[in-house]
Amino acid sequence: MxxxxxxxxxxxxxxxxxxxPVFADDIRLKDLTYLKILRSPHAHxxxxxxxxxxxxxxxxxxxxxxxxxxxxHYYTTAGQGYPExxxxxxxxxxxxxRFVGDRVAIIVGETLEAAEExxxxxxxxxxxxxxxxDPEVALDNExxxxxxxxxxxxxxxxxxxxxxxxxxLGNVAQAAEESKYVFEREYSTPYAQQSHIEPxxxxxxxxxxxxxxxxxxxxxxxxxxxxxxxxxDYPIAKIRVIKPRIGGGFGSKQEILNEEVCAAVxxxxxxxxxxxxxxxxxxxxxxxxxxxxxxxxxxxxxDYTFRFIDLDILENAGAYxxxxxxxxxxxxxxxxxxxxxxxxxxxxxxxxxxxxxxxAYRGYGAPQGFFPLESMVDEIAHDLGxxxxxxxxxNYVKEGDxxxxxxxxxxxxxxxxxxxxxxxxxxxxxxxxxxxxxxxLQKTSxxxxxxxxxxxxxxxxxxGIPGIxxxxxxxxMNEDGSFNLLAGATDxxxxxxxxxxxxxxxxxxxPLDKMIVYSSDTDITPFDTGAYASSTTYISGGAVKKAAxxxxxxxxxxxxxxxEVEEADIAEAYVTASDGRKISYGEICTKAFYTDSQRxxxxxxxxxxxxxxxxxxxxxxxxxxxxxxxxxxxxxxxxVTDAGQIINPQMAEGQVEGAIAQSLxxxxxxxxxxxxxxxxxxxxxxxxHIYTAIDMPEIVTRFVHxxxxxxxxxxxxxxxxxxxxxxxxxxxxxxxxxxxxIRNLPITPEKVFxxxxxxxxxxxxxxxxxxxxxxxxxxxx
Amino acid sequence: xRTDFILNxxxxxxxxxxxETALEILRRxxxxxxxxxxxxxxxxxxxxxxxxxxxxxxxxxxxxxxDKKIETVESxxxxxxxxxxxxxxxxxxxxxxxxxxxxxxxxxxALLRNEPNxxxxxIRDALAGNLCRCTGYVKPVKAVHS
Ligand code: FES
Ligand code: FES
Numbered sequence: 001m002x003x004x005x006x007x008x009x010x011x012x013x014x015x016x017x018x019x020x021p022v023f024a025d026d027i028r029l030k031d032l033t034y035l036k037i038l039r040s041p042h043a044h045x046x047x048x049x050x051x052x053x054x055x056x057x058x059x060x061x062x063x064x065x066x067x068x069x070x071x072x073h074y075y076t077t078a079g080q081g082y083p084e085x086x087x088x089x090x091x092x093x094x095x096x097x098r099f100v101g102d103r104v105a106i107i108v109g110e111t112l113e114a115a116e117e118x119x120x121x122x123x124x125x126x127x128x129x130x131x132x133x134d135p136e137v138a139l140d141n142e143x144x145x146x147x148x149x150x151x152x153x154x155x156x157x158x159x160x161x162x163x164x165x166x167x168x169l170g171n172v173a174q175a176a177e178e179s180k181y182v183f184e185r186e187y188s189t190p191y192a193q194q195s196h197i198e199p200x201x202x203x204x205x206x207x208x209x210x211x212x213x214x215x216x217x218x219x220x221x222x223x224x225x226x227x228x229x230x231x232x233d234y235p236i237a238k239i240r241v242i243k244p245r246i247g248g249g250f251g252s253k254q255e256i257l258n259e260e261v262c263a264a265v266x267x268x269x270x271x272x273x274x275x276x277x278x279x280x281x282x283x284x285x286x287x288x289x290x291x292x293x294x295x296x297x298x299x300x301x302x303d304y305t306f307r308f309i310d311l312d313i314l315e316n317a318g319a320y321x322x323x324x325x326x327x328x329x330x331x332x333x334x335x336x337x338x339x340x341x342x343x344x345x346x347x348x349x350x351x352x353x354x355x356x357x358x359x360a361y362r363g364y365g366a367p368q369g370f371f372p373l374e375s376m377v378d379e380i381a382h383d384l385g386x387x388x389x390x391x392x393x394x395n396y397v398k399e400g401d402x403x404x405x406x407x408x409x410x411x412x413x414x415x416x417x418x419x420x421x422x423x424x425x426x427x428x429x430x431x432x433x434x435x436x437x438x439x440x441l442q443k444t445s446x447x448x449x450x451x452x453x454x455x456x457x458x459x460x461x462x463x464g465i466p467g468i469x470x471x472x473x474x475x476x477m478n479e480d481g482s483f484n485l486l487a488g489a490t491d492x493x494x495x496x497x498x499x500x501x502x503x504x505x506x507x508x509x510x511p512l513d514k515m516i517v518y519s520s521d522t523d524i525t526p527f528d529t530g531a532y533a534s535s536t537t538y539i540s541g542g543a544v545k546k547a548a549x550x551x552x553x554x555x556x557x558x559x560x561x562x563x564e565v566e567e568a569d570i571a572e573a574y575v576t577a578s579d580g581r582k583i584s585y586g587e588i589c590t591k592a593f594y595t596d597s598q599r600x601x602x603x604x605x606x607x608x609x610x611x612x613x614x615x616x617x618x619x620x621x622x623x624x625x626x627x628x629x630x631x632x633x634x635x636x637x638x639x640v641t642d643a644g645q646i647i648n649p650q651m652a653e654g655q656v657e658g659a660i661a662q663s664l665x666x667x668x669x670x671x672x673x674x675x676x677x678x679x680x681x682x683x684x685x686x687x688x689h690i691y692t693a694i695d696m697p698e699i700v701t702r703f704v705h706x707x708x709x710x711x712x713x714x715x716x717x718x719x720x721x722x723x724x725x726x727x728x729x730x731x732x733x734x735x736x737x738x739x740x741x742i743r744n745l746p747i748t749p750e751k752v753f754x755x756x757x758x759x760x761x762x763x764x765x766x767x768x769x770x771x772x773x774x775x776x777x778x779x780x781x
Numbered sequence: 782x783r784t785d786f787i788l789n790x791x792x793x794x795x796x797x798x799x800x801e802t803a804l805e806i807l808r809r810x811x812x813x814x815x816x817x818x819x820x821x822x823x824x825x826x827x828x829x830x831x832x833x834x835x836x837x838x839x840x841x842x843x844x845x846x847x848d849k850k851i852e853t854v855e856s857x858x859x860x861x862x863x864x865x866x867x868x869x870x871x872x873x874x875x876x877x878x879x880x881x882x883x884x885x886x887x888x889x890x891a892l893l894r895n896e897p898n899x900x901x902x903x904i905r906d907a908l909a910g911n912l913c914r915c916t917g918y919v920k921p922v923k924a925v926h927s
Contacts, residue, residue, distance in 0.1 A: 017882055017886065028811065278820065495877065661918070684823060690914065693921070693922060694909045
């Protein structure tokens, strides 16, 4: 293959290294107005009165809009397929606020300064309501967040339940009786924030035909168009969404957070509007990763195969239920798809609280599931005296295996059957253990103050949402043999434009610079559900490949007409007759344009799939723990992935490296915390610590090759899977180093220190009693 | 008020309000490579070279630019050829979304002017003020190395 599996320069790279004005905010608009959102200082309150008269007296303040200015139309900010599986519990502005940071009013200013100044001049009278800051307390509390019956998609407003799921395969209760060993533990994962460096930014204006143009940093332009149309009651025909270059999203821009606000203002004032989030807003009023508490039970047979897995999820949705059901589904259907266990049970409850709103974040529930699962498998291995890698080899799904949970539990509804066609898991583990020096590190002594340890975790993900995601592409030919590739797929910094160009160039057998890519503009490109769920390579790439194949056939037919033959070959940008006469792509297209059998050679295709083949990954961590302070240093992370045929190895590595950096933060340095009234504490990058260049450990990235027949050129997805592994691998490495097991992320030195203290006390007691502590919960004999 | 400075080799007179930052002024005069990621000195997206030193434009007030030499990536390379660092960033795949890239390139340039053969640690120190959420810094560090 000429392009697939090769590194290439990014098609958008030149503009980016030169700092060209290609991002949403890099544009000058005449008569632009600047928006600010007045946000609630209270976690839960009724708005009694909003007095904006003082603000309106300020020079440059054009308007202050409150809930009285807009119709009450419930929607979800989640940019998902339609009908959305997320509850419709959100209004543009409401008379009630449900978390610190909730919208109270929209200020429109001639300048940003005027709008900012007005923030302090609006007087709001609140009736403060009790704040529910813990999902356990919120569940069935007499205080209700959404006291409005009949909200579409909300499971039970009276109980503060945003969403619920349950499924069972086999008989878990019976399997628990029959298992030789039964393990039961509880784990938790915290809020974490996507922290793309480009904040949310949207600009809207009415064009010369009074069509509403939305230029926005989004992962889901077509969902933006649909949802904005509905919220502001303006026809889809009169809305155009343009996605310029995007400065990262990681799920956070799969949300309609400012587009509808700008659109509503532009439709009221007739003027262009701009709304950019501040970093503080991103870190408390944007979106985040759903915290989960997970109770996990695993039953193990005599031969160390798993007899059952029972997963119980309590998810904190925050104040609105965006993505709450589907994230929980993914937690369950990814974690439960990794190991073969004949009996499986899952129950999940997503509860509203007066805290940060969660949403989509790379991994989408999977990191919340793999942290408990992979920690627990390590605990089991330890308690049963097995090598953690051997125990995994015994149990993970292999090629040819059925994954019944996939059918029972899709994303927000029933799913589709899943059979593992390809798996490189074994090779991932083998390669990874060599690179981390597993055998050697296993033997390092656990004496002394500084102790070194090694840990492993494995995981899967999906390739798009089966039966739901759809992407489309359109390719037209130019007279020099170049092609315009118009794709609905959204490149948010992932490199998908480049990857799609590689797929099209490979299929059409032309150099990459013959592909001119334009992506994601609702007026110009065909539809795509959007850049999420690891769908772009597999789904959108599939569409591009089909369109390219169709166009190639058309070129061949045209070539035969021009060569006046019945049979011909097409290769390397020529159509060749059996007598050796040939005609180039350029000539074919030129003739088709101007002289012979005139037409535009062009093709389009759509692609969706009922398959969603999991990529697989093994992640290893090498850590050193200072047993006097609890401070640990992550020395090295090895991440080995089977993502099928890699389309662009350099970009794929980049995906893994970036995901690891995010996961390292999730493991120990990033956590969103609120005070006892629900107010955010860390709303800047000083206190919300994402990894910098000096924090990074050594990263080793490898791919093992498989060929997934259902994917374009054999590809599976890559974007999300590498974020799942580091947290459990590090937790396991810390245990391996010093015997401390941390089950609640983030793993802080404090937690490690306190556990080390406990350990010392226990060992003192044990020394005295001469007893050995027994870790296995209980064993049926 | 008015402040005169040299921007990418050309003298500029910028009208601005007293409290305005260099970031606001530069973006207003359409120097769009200078980006906002936080507005208070944490992310480095607004990095500029001020008399050859990499600084955060959001922490510099307009009047502090007076008579200074300011460089941004707009002055790097030409329409048809790139600056070596820009080439390296492309070659090594150090650009993902590209939002942090101009700032990274400027921080790297400031380092390389003083230290043509920096160590890994020196590179990481120089890039420590440029947050990147996409790359995990592996490839940017490599790009500066080569
Ligand atoms: S915008 Fe200046 S450092 Fe972030
Ligand atoms: S490349 Fe996206 S923030 Fe650095």
